[in-house]
Amino acid sequence: MIIDAHHHLWTADYQWLAAPGLEAIRRDYTVADLVPQLDEAGVTATVLVEAGRCDAEETGEFLAHAATTPRIAGVVGWASLTDPAIAATLAGYRELPGATKLVGLRDQVQGVADPGHLTRSDVRAALAAIGAAGLTFDLVIHVGQLTSCAEAARATPGTIFVLDHLGKPRIAAAGLAEWRTAVGDLAGCDNVVAKLSGLLTEAGPGWRVADIRPYIDTALELFGPHRLMAGSDWPVCDLVASYAEAWTAIDASLGELSATERADVLAGTAIRTYALEVGS
Structure with missing residues (x-):
């Protein structure tokens, strides 16, 4: 079994797609x-992750896709960590079609310039509320924010954090030592x-x-x-590799694991973390 724990869907009008260099993926990607x-890749089920539109309507659309697409086992929706009405936002999501497949939330923390963002009292309260609601929080951050993420994780032990993209x-700048320390x-x-x-x-x-290994x-x-x-992802x-090539690269990097360990990385951890219901 393989669970794709991180993919997106979007339409060509997402604002961030207007940036130079993204022409190859500036189009609609649908179910x-x-x-x-x-x-083609032999993937059993997936987790659909918010795609940077940063509005609640996108989460509703993704839940609707999940409701009608058995292969989408879970949705990581969007919520702002500085939203004073985050409890109401979560309650609203629970009323939507497909709400049973809401497994986590994400905010675009990577785009926040304030280095103290994750230390803010309202942000910490939002993170705690997400955990109390039985949802995980995906961390989409850059390497310079890893230290603050560790502080936030220790401060909110009742919330499960998922570090996206390590x-x-x-990698292109040979940043292994910097990243390992962080x-x-x-x-x-x-x-x-x-x-x-x-x-x-x-x-x-x-x-x-050999670059990612x-x-x-x-x-x-x-x-x-x-x-x-x-x-x-x-x-x-698609900017650098096809869907099948992405899985081939991951598979080639796990060659020394036992069968049990491979099963964890390829499916078990995602199923446990996101409480996914998938067939055998």
Whole structure:
């Protein structure tokens, strides 16, 4: 069994897609585009993650997709950590079609300039509220924010945090030492799991498995297979690799694991963390 723990859907008018260099993925990506990719790669089910539109309507649309698409086992929706009405936002999501597939939330923390953002009292309260609601919180951050993430995780032990893309190490800039030092503290928090996703994009065009392997090996050392899950980061991965190539690269990086450890990374951790209901 394979669970794609991290992919998106979007339409060509998402504002962030207007940035230079994103022309190759500046188009609509729909459920109809997704399912053939899953079939080709042998993926059983997926987790659909908010895609940077940063509005509640997107979460409603994604839950509706999940309600009618059995292969989408979970949705990580969007919520602002500075929303004073976050409790009402969560309650509203629970009333929507497909609400049973809401498994987590995410905010675009990577775009926040304030280095003290995750220390704010309202942000910490929002993180605690998300955990109290039985939802995880996905951390989409850059490597310079890893220390503050560790502090937030320790301050809100009742919330499960999911580190997207291993915290975006600067693979193309040979940033292994910098990243290892920064991620180690976060890996020491028992309420944090991490995703082997987005690494090919960080490696850039012309990537090789050898470029990402040291990061995956380090993540296995620091988190262990039982706290790691794999994701394609499709369609973002289309900038440098196809959906199938993304899975081939991950598979090639897990060659030394036991069958049980591979099963954790490829499915078990995602199922446990997101409380997914998937077939055998």
